[in-house]
Amino acid sequence: MTLAVGLGLCRKEPREPGKSGKLGRLGELGALCALHDAGQGRWSRALQCEGPVKPAKRKLTVADLLALKGKRQLVLTTAFDEWTARAAEQAGVDMIVAWGSCQEHSKFVVEAVRRGAPNTLIGTGINPGAYESQENALKLANEMRAAGTDIIYCSGLVPEKFAGLAKQHFPCCGHVGYLPANNTWFGGPRAVGKTAEEARKVYEDVMALEAAGCIAVEMECVPAKVAAEITKRTKMLVFSMGSGPDCDGQFIFSEDLIGTNSGHYPRHSITYANLMADAVRALSQYCQDVRHGAYPAAKHCIKMKDEEFLRFKDSLS
Numbered sequence: 001m002t003l004a005v006g007l008g009l010c011r012k013e014p015r016e017p018g019k020s021g022k023l024g025r026l027g028e029l030g031a032l033c034a035l036h037d038a039g040q041g042r043w044s045r046a047l048q049c050e051g052p053v054k055p056a057k058r059k060l061t062v063a064d065l066l067a068l069k070g071k072r073q074l075v076l077t078t079a080f081d082e083w084t085a086r087a088a089e090q091a092g093v094d095m096i097v098a099w100g101s102c103q104e105h106s107k108f109v110v111e112a113v114r115r116g117a118p119n120t121l122i123g124t125g126i127n128p129g130a131y132e133s134q135e136n137a138l139k140l141a142n143e144m145r146a147a148g149t150d151i152i153y154c155s156g157l158v159p160e161k162f163a164g165l166a167k168q169h170f171p172c173c174g175h176v177g178y179l180p181a182n183n184t185w186f187g188g189p190r191a192v193g194k195t196a197e198e199a200r201k202v203y204e205d206v207m208a209l210e211a212a213g214c215i216a217v218e219m220e221c222v223p224a225k226v227a228a229e230i231t232k233r234t235k236m237l238v239f240s241m242g243s244g245p246d247c248d249g250q251f252i253f254s255e256d257l258i259g260t261n262s263g264h265y266p267r268h269s270i271t272y273a274n275l276m277a278d279a280v281r282a283l284s285q286y287c288q289d290v291r292h293g294a295y296p297a298a299k300h301c302i303k304m305k306d307e308e309f310l311r312f313k314d315s316l317s
Contacts, residue, residue, distance in 0.1 A: 059119040060094060062151070062171045062215055069237055074249030076123075076239055077257065080109050084254065085116030095121040097153060097251070102127060103140055107147040114148030123173055125154035134164045141170050151216070155181045159212035166213025174209035176202050177243065178221040189266075193222040203230050210236050218251060219243040221268070242268030 068074060074094045079085040088096050098113045100106035103126070110124050126140045141152050152165055153173040162172045177192045186192070193199040202222055209217050216237040219227050224244025231238040231247050240247035252269055255261040259274035289295035 076251035077254045082112045082116035085113040089117040089120045097123045110147040121150045123151040123153035137161045159208045163212040172214045173216040174214045175218045176205040191221045193226045199226045
């Protein structure tokens with residue numbers, strides 16, 4: 001299970017050896033979600049953030065997002081489970097992006113994320129290749145909205161399909177620049193828009209999405225100067241994924257932010273914690289304690305009166 005939390009929540013504070021910091025429990029257990037009973041959706045109280053719980057925030061609307069263009073940076077990150085979504089909401093993330101490997105999996109993921117973040121906008125969408133017709137695109141978008149999605153977010157949907165969704169009042173977010181879904185056509189991960197011709201193509205893609213009725217676009221791995229210029233020329237919100245500071249918001253995968261990414265960390269990523277190292281440390285200590293008899297200790301065991309135990313033993317003879 002992939003973990004994600006929002007900016008700032010897992011930022012560690014210095015602590016003395018042997019003493020737990022304010023987020024120590026989150027650091028040790030957060031990266032695992034191992035105490036989650038996936039079958040019943042139960043969460044151990046050990047996963048509750050320490051300190052007072054913040055009051056529920058007001059959920060932003062699409063109108064709120066659009067009104068914030070040019071006024072403050074929006075913050076986006078990913079979440080794929082209930083606990084991560086809850087952490088992202090408490091951290092103050094403006095929008096969570098979530099998806100699955102197929103339509104049914106995406107619905108399952110979004111439902112979990114919505115439970116964890118009832119007051120945060122969720123963007124997710126139709127998997128590339130799943131929308132062979134406009135009718136099917138609408139059907140799948142309706143399913144995602146029923147699961148809890150606020151914004152239809154897709155890396156491969158063509159402007160014509162977006163236009164059909166926009167006519168049915170689905171807020172849509174497009175994707176330009178480097179598209180991981182089309183990785184093989186790019187020859188692998190790379191920056192897009194470093195030549196005048198490529199930059200012009202990115203601009204034209206953005207304008208086509210705007211004309212189709214999209215309210216936002218993710219711009220991935222585009223030179224900062226190009227991204228800034230295009231952001232000024234579109235009414236849509238532009239979310240930067242490695243495209244510089246002058247877009248309308250920043251989007252980083254949470255596994256990069258908290259150190260649970262088991263693969264490549266892109267150049268534009270930033271890491272505020274190493275929860276995987278904390279998780280390995282906690283589990284290693286658990287293994288050691290069990291194998292050396294330190295766990296369970298007396299305080300972890302259920303006691304029984306001696307006379308009751310004797311009666312029990314007598315009943316066995």
